[in-house]
Amino acid sequence: MVKAVVLLFIVPILLGCTGNTQVNGQKQQQYLKEVQVPVGGNTYQTNTQSNESITTEGIEQWSSSKSIFSTFVKITGADSFKVSARAKLSSAGSTIAITSGDRTEEVEISGSDSYIATEAPVFPIKKEGYVQIDLKGIDKSGTSFGKVSDLILHLPEQASATYIENNEENNFYWGRRGPSVHLQHTLPAEKDIEWFYSEITVHEGEDPVGSYFMANGFSEGYFGIQVNSEQERRVLFSIWSPHNTDNPDDIPEDERIQLLAKGDGVQAGKFGNEGSGGQSYWVYPWKVGNTYKFLNRVKPDGDGNTINTAYFYAPELGEWKLIASFLRPKTDKWMTGVYSFLENFIAGNGYKKRKGHYGNQWVRDKSGAWHEITQITFTGDKMANSGFRVDFAGGVEDNTFFLRNGGFENGGVPLQKEFSREAIGTAPEISFDSLPKGQ
Secondary structure, eight states, X not given: OHHHHHHHHHHHHHHHOOSEEXXXXXXOEEOOEEEEEEHHHHEEEOOTTOOOOOBTTBBOOOOOTTOEEEXXXXXXXXXXXXXXXXXXXXXXXXXXXXXXXXXXXXXXXXXXXXXXXXXXXXXXXXXXXXXXXXXXXXXXXXXXXXXXXXXXXXXXXXXXXXXXXXXXXXXXXXXXXXXXXXXXXXXXXXXXXXXXXXXXXXXXXXXXTTEEEEEEEETTEEEEEEEOSSSOEEEEEEEEOSSOOSXXXXXXXXXXXXXXEEOTTOEEEEEOSSXXXXXXXXXXXXOXXXXXXXXXXXXXXXXXXXXXXXXXXXXXXXXXXXXXXXXXXXXXXXXXXXXXXXXXXXXXXXXXXXXXXXXXXXXXXXXXXXXXXXXXXXXXXXXXXHSSOOXXXXXXXXXXEEEEEOTTOSOOOOTXXXXXXXXXXXXXXXXXXXXXXXX
């Protein structure tokens, strides 16, 4: 009986000691740094069989044992960490599993009207970089496993963590979407550029829903291919209005983008929320592994406007297709600011990796001379520059430029780095007079 009593006193002491851990008689690890990771900006529902999602407040609805809520944090300077869930539950209690790597530990969420931390099991880190922490419901006395606002990491003092720290300027939304990355193309000096040609190849498994592989961007618009759902893919071409607004209905009549022509089956209208203007898209099941060609023309009309036209070439169709031609008012200029980008536009899929190969870029000046583009500068959006997410890269592979984002992969490329590819030397063969005129 004495031994039993002694053990009852020792066990709570060990459980309450959040700073130290000793395993198999080895030296104790000190966990002196506490990091509070908001679930609302760093967590995803990664089981597609569940529709329980994340809000800016964290996990608010959690009744299904199928749900898996995965949080991603980059940890450096540590070979292990402890983690607890900051949770509350109106019913008597529940049991959840915390998994990281190949280790799973069960913890209890106690009934409470306020958020309190669960026990904090220890998890090893096999490779420095991003770690994935999964929460899964095991058992519950009521209808819910609980609400979770944060994960609390306990780290060695010298360790650091990279994650979406706050929701300032809607960081949780943009952070969960992930960083967008760009290729800023170097154009020939002192040339009036009329045409831009490029190609994109996307490989299998690198095209999750929400991906936009934008091939031909310029100062007034952008053109590329999207994955809109498991069943639908699109070719998209958009032109911004010269009137700066996120609401297309606010654009004055004399600054609205005018549709001049579009290809058969192409939908055309207006867009907003990220600037406003004219948008066109063609629902087309483009395929991974195939190389698609993009051709844009920007030409002043002589009356203070520009005509912006986009053509798409699918190898399985074997001919150029007009997507749309738009008039942009109050714009008297040739093509400038040529670039490409890769983005994810569905926040719930920001944990998935996407990658595209961008190659064979050429521009044609107004005199008809082709110029090959072989140099780019790798840049990123505000999220990429914030340092909150660093799972992105760009560069050269197989003599094509590439862009990668999402997936919480380790190893990145610094922004503003310049890359060059070898010149191919053979300009595109295009019969401009035979390009379709549309309707």
